[in-house]
Amino acid sequence: MSASMTTDQRAARTTRAVAAAVAAGRERGLAVTEPIVLHDVFSVVVHLAPSPVVVRVPTVLAPGMDLDGLADRQRTELAVVSWLAEHGTPVIAPSPLVDVEPVHRDGFSMTFWHYVDRDSSAEPDYVRNAALVADLHLALREYPGELPFLSAAEPKTLTASFAVLAERPDLIAPAELERAQHEWELIEPLVSSRAVFDAAFPDMGVQPIHGDAPAYNIVPTTNGALYADFELTTLGPVEWDLAAFGPEAADAYDAAAAGVGLRPLDRRVLRFVEAVGMARTIACLALVDELPLLREGIEPAMQQWRSQPFPDDLLG
Template identity: 45%
Template sequence: MTPPPGTETIAGMASATAGERPGPAERGERAVRAATSAARRLGLRPGEPRVLHDVFNVLVHLDPEPVVVRVPSLTFATAAEQAERQRRELDVVRWLAGQGAPVVRPSPLVPPEPVESEGRSLTFWEYVEERDPVRDVPAEEWETRFAEQTGWTAPLHALLARYPGPLPTLSPLVPGARAALDELARRPGDLTPDDLDRAEREYAALEALLPELPVRFPGTRPQPLHGDAPAYNVLRTAGGHLFADFEDVTRGPVEWDLAGCGPRGVEAYLRAGGTPVDSRLLDTMERARLFQAVAALAYAPLMPELAGLLEPLVRQWRDRPPLG
């Protein structure tokens, strides 16, 4: 699965109330309102907050403060459920930063914990100036760029393997996709009954597979992972690259983080000293990523433009053999 350049991947699904359909301007206004309200309670002074990014989360820069607030935009989770995931993320990123890893750090200007505002759970991060963003890269250079960034994932995995805290196993899939599948059963959109049946069978297959990964794929050693395609969730700055968006941090095979990176990406990962890759397991994880994209269609009524972003991935899902 190759996410559209310049967007977050499907695992980064982040809160609008089901049934509402705010447009981009209204989503941004809501996010700015929630971010500035929480910021002022914490003693920050946002002068001219501005939206940096709006796909699955809205990122609000509290200009002139060097702080970016990540505001969930699309989710069926409660603020308490969001906060549980965010605490894992903050713990892992703080640990990585302490190890010298190139990561976007939690803001040192506020306590490193989720903050509830207007029914959403927000996190606060250091503002970094991005150089050479992917939206400015010619399309013919995307493959080369993401292959290079996949290579950068190898040392990140080596550090993550030493993380001492507990993490769930591939939680973006199970139970992460369950609420979305339930919503699709009520509002399937363009999915056919056969599509919905297949998605349910694939969820059941994953539910059975995940506890048995080392048995089904001998030699696999699940470890802490970024969880959301780290080769895409990386910023290039004047001081080097920084990994971001660990909100789906989880345990699993490295093949989960490599799904969608392509042969050149895997080659770059191995050249950089990455863990050996099981091609059969990589194929399974790529199909699981496509399943995740189908589940994400549940959010399209809340963000109509999402359906167009996901369409190429849904086509790939239909063309490949089912998980099972």
């Protein structure tokens, strides 16, 4: 069995990520004298102060993801967010001070973003934010670039993660893993093939979506709310972006969507994407050695999953 990274090892990983971000910034002509770590979970997010630039350095990669695959995903994110910014959508945009492309350095692939002043007085309001997602979906409908279908589901990564967990009964009981793998086998064809999805959910349609809980990734700033973190941007049903936020948030989205001419959420599709999200959550147990806090964070969702049967109506 693998051993969890120690606190010192995780701190050293953060130090390496910050050093790589600082060096990459200086190589691109940025003044960096006071790097400040803003966030450190799956990625280390560093403000290259005094330059108005933030670097996001992913440090915890799921099984099956390498730097080349990560860079491809980052290029998609940069292209989508650049387009949104150019068309007036309020986003945290790529930094205009460096080339808009992923940067490889010292074993990391990183992206550079414009620094914004957060409004520290703002309280999270995910119901209000869910309504704002309708405006984002309206803007994304016009995105002209090509996007893969439901790449945010990361089917290869999930399959690889479950294979890792098969060797780790200390992380998940074998009977629970068997159930999770069986459920994943049932729904995996629907995220891996648009044709299969369309057959299961006719007339729903797909479009460019944020891909990673946009109601959570709306940043309150001194200049208003900004959409952020488009790392998993993909083509998919709009329900993907509202999964797990609850009925009140879904109702808020529906009301806002009606106001801008978009369809309401389909509750069966919503249950489907929430089932996929649950599979992704369980798969995250494969990352506990690198990020021990995940184990405690995942447990409430696991308890809910244990108490609920798989929604059979998803498969027609």
